[in-house]
Amino acid sequence: MDEKTNYIENVEKRLNICFKDKELIEIALTHSSYANGRKNVKFNERLEFLGDSVLQLCISEYLFSMYKNKPEGELTKKRSLIVCENSLYEIARKWDIGKYIKMSRGEELTGGRERTSILADCVEAIIAAVHVDFGYERARKFIIDNFNGIIQKAMENKIVLDYKTRLQEILQKNGDVSIDYVLISYDGPPHRRKFYTEVCMDKNVLGKGMGYSKKESEQNAAHNALNKLDFKTSGRV
The missing domain is CATH 3.30.160.20 (Double Stranded RNA Binding Domain)
Incomplete structure (x- = not known):
């Protein structure tokens, strides 16, 4: 087994999912700093863009269907807590995904592997990779399985940002x-x-x-x- 295959398999174990298209998860884990100066290296910003939308829709649908008596304003507030940067960072820490992100040496030396924004963006990119590889329903299950604890905390008013x-x-x-x-x-x-x-x-x-x-x-x-x-x-x- 080569190093690249072992790297992908380790990530898949952390995420509890096996990708059909291994390139997708590799791109999702590649920060833009790593691509700088390297030819033909794709990084995760496009996937991050898509993942943000998939996550928003999935959480919106879930709250809409599960909390039928909650008004729009309250659901909007709860969603903003569930999909915020801090919550995404919590998911990234649960996956221990920071050590798998490809980034420049300079980014790593300045704390990139633990930077909230980088980890949060990577989670969105991974969600997009699941969506592209398996479709919306599988991505929806992946999201709910991983965000269930955060959803419960948000609904029970147990999330504090400050x-x-x-x-x-x-x-x-x-x-x-x-x-x-x-x-x-x-x-x-x-x-x-x-x-x-x-x-x-x-x-x-x-x-x-x-x-x-x-x-x-x-x-x-x-x-x-x-x-x-x-x-x-x-x-x-």
């Missing part, structure tokens, strides 16, 4: 309190710095977070605090 704001709302519900985000340390090379942050209330540490920017580490610290405090989140804030 953990810092949500934490502040909860902690200050009964009056003002002092909430501080403290950068504890950072490490790694300049192009791949990791930041470690604690969120404190009145000098008591509530949560800790790591991120590849100060903003990301603060959001993760707030998320950690919400989990520790066992608060139920109440949707997008």
